[in-house]
Structures are given as structure tokens and as C-alpha cells.
Amino acid sequence: MYPHAVADEVHVWRIPLDLAAPHVERLGQALNDEERTRTARFHFDRDRRQYQIVRGALRAILSRYVDAPPGDLAFVYNATGKPALRCGPGEQDLRFNISHSGRMALIAVALGRDIGVDIELIRGNIPTEEIENRFFAPAEVASIRALPAADRRRAFFHCWTRKEAYLKARGEGLSLAIKEFELPIACGETADVLAISDHPSDCPRWWLRELVVGSGYAAAMAVEGDGWSARLWRWPSGSSQAIGRRP
Numbered sequence: 001m002y003p004h005a006v007a008d009e010v011h012v013w014r015i016p017l018d019l020a021a022p023h024v025e026r027l028g029q030a031l032n033d034e035e036r037t038r039t040a041r042f043h044f045d046r047d048r049r050q051y052q053i054v055r056g057a058l059r060a061i062l063s064r065y066v067d068a069p070p071g072d073l074a075f076v077y078n079a080t081g082k083p084a085l086r087c088g089p090g091e092q093d094l095r096f097n098i099s100h101s102g103r104m105a106l107i108a109v110a111l112g113r114d115i116g117v118d119i120e121l122i123r124g125n126i127p128t129e130e131i132e133n134r135f136f137a138p139a140e141v142a143s144i145r146a147l148p149a150a151d152r153r154r155a156f157f158h159c160w161t162r163k164e165a166y167l168k169a170r171g172e173g174l175s176l177a178i179k180e181f182e183l184p185i186a187c188g189e190t191a192d193v194l195a196i197s198d199h200p201s202d203c204p205r206w207w208l209r210e211l212v213v214g215s216g217y218a219a220a221m222a223v224e225g226d227g228w229s230a231r232l233w234r235w236p237s238g239s240s241q242a243i244g245r246r247p
Contacts, residue, residue, distance in 0.1 A: 002064045002238050003231070005094055005111040010223055012117060012243075013233045014213055015057045015105040017050050024049055027056025030070035054105050057235055058098060061107055065094055082171040097168050097221075104214060107235075108221050113228070116169030118161040119211075119219040128156040135163075137182040157218035159183060162208050169206065169222040183208065207246050 003011060019027075031039065035055050042048040059070035062085065066073070074086040085094055093112045098105065102121030109115070132141045136159065144155050162183050209230065211219035221230075229245040 003233070003240070005065045005092055005109065007111050007113075008228050010108065010110040010113070010115060010221070010228050010230045011233055011240075012211060012221060012230065013057075013061055013107040013109070013235045015053065015100075015107065015235045017053055017100060017103045017105055019053055024052055024056075027060065028052045030056055030059045032071070050100065050105075054098060054100055054107075057105070058096070058107055061109070061235060062094065062096065065109065066092060078171055080172060082168070097165075099164075099168075099219075102217065104217060106211070106213065106219060110223065110228075114169045114171065114224040116165040116167065116171075116222045117211075117219070118164035118168065118221075119213065119217055120157050120161050120164075122154065122157050122216055122218055124153070126153075126156075128153055131160075132156060137180075139182055143184075154218070158210065158220075161218045161220040162210075162222070165220045165222040166206060166208065169224060209244060211243070 003009070028036070028039070031052070039048050039052050039055075042051060056070075059073055062073055063070040066085070075083045076086050077083050083096075083098075085096070087093065095110050095113065095115055097108045097115050097117045099118045100106070101119045104119060104121075106117045106119045108117035132144060136144075140159055144152050144159070147155055163181075166181065166183070205224060207223050207226065209221050209223070211221060211232065213219045213232070223230075223246070226246050230243045231240045232243045233240040
């Protein structure tokens, strides 16, 4: 069973990136000329396959919401490259965001509200302290360093995915420096944005949610507004589970 888009629900789709070749080929049939050209530019076969899966799955998923063939969907991009569906007068204001890492991709979908999603494979070769010093707010760095050493790497990825999801939801790229807003460090399902330097009163507009998507991954979404519930969907099976609500 596949869902319909409704204003009080947000959906996150989990897509495996290790699909068999025949499935990848079928997904590729819906891509447009620009997407096929970009696919061909990737040097490594793994990257070509993953791009084809993500774009093909995006088309397959969105087509169910708007009741149109996957190959007929058209996209537009804002000044920072964030994609959106090209909608005609009277059509649904369906918004989405994409992230992938390792062998998994996430696609978040919402109706009439901005949304961002991020997933990261938790890797041991990332210089977390160096990145924290460069990109995290001072209070975030202090909170991570106060944790036991064994917990700091997980906390770093937990914070990073929330920050990325928030930036992607705003759709402004790096025009807002990643140090210029502060998020809570403690792992938990939901959280508010604590501080935003350019729009302090904007904090209550956004809600952050940790996503539990698989062992060895950190993931989060940022959603605009309130009065919504969230579901995590598996693609292509269409099975789902409720993952929380914001009153």
C-alpha cells in the first residue's frame, strides 16, 4: 500500500542502494535526458548505480503522490540547487528532500511545508574534533566534549545530521553559516532549534526529529510547522511504521 499526501503527515522513505541490476535498469528507464547524461559522467560504477537508484526511486515515489507517470515528472531548482516538483495551477504543493550515505538513501515528503532530511554512515575515519571546531557552535562543541569519550563520535554524527537536515529544509545552502545556529546535543527523538543568529524568533517554526533507520547510521529530519505526524516507509515494499507526532 502506498500513501496519499495529506497536510498533517510527513513521510520518510528508506531506499536500499544495493538493488539487483535488473531493478536498477528499470528505474533508469524513467530518467530524463539530463539525468542520463549526469549518470554517465560518474567515473565509478557504484556511483552511477546509486545515482540511478536515487533518482529513479524519487520519480517512482513522487509519481504515486501526484498520480502521474514517473517519466513525466519535471523538476525545478532554486538558487542553491534545492530541487522541487514543477507544479501547475491548482496542483498539490508537494515538497521533498533527499539524502544518501553508505548503502541507504532517504527521501522525505511533505505537503505544503518545508522539509529536510540527512543520513550519514557513522565512520571511524572522520576527524570529528577538527570538524566540530570549524563548523559547530561553541555550545555544541562543549556539550560533545563533556560526554564520555566512547559517546562522542555518535553525538557528533547525531548533531551533524540535524544541522544538515535543518539547512536543507531552509533551502538556503551555506548562506547561513553552520555555526550560526545551535542545536541540542543529547540524543533523543525530537528537539527544537535552540538559537538562530539571523532569525532568532524563527526557532519555534522548526522541529527536528532523529530517525532510526539502521545500525551504523545517524539520520534526522527537520520539518516546518506543527500539527503533523510522521511515518517511516520502506521502498519498494510500501510497508510503514508510525514514528511520532508534533502537536
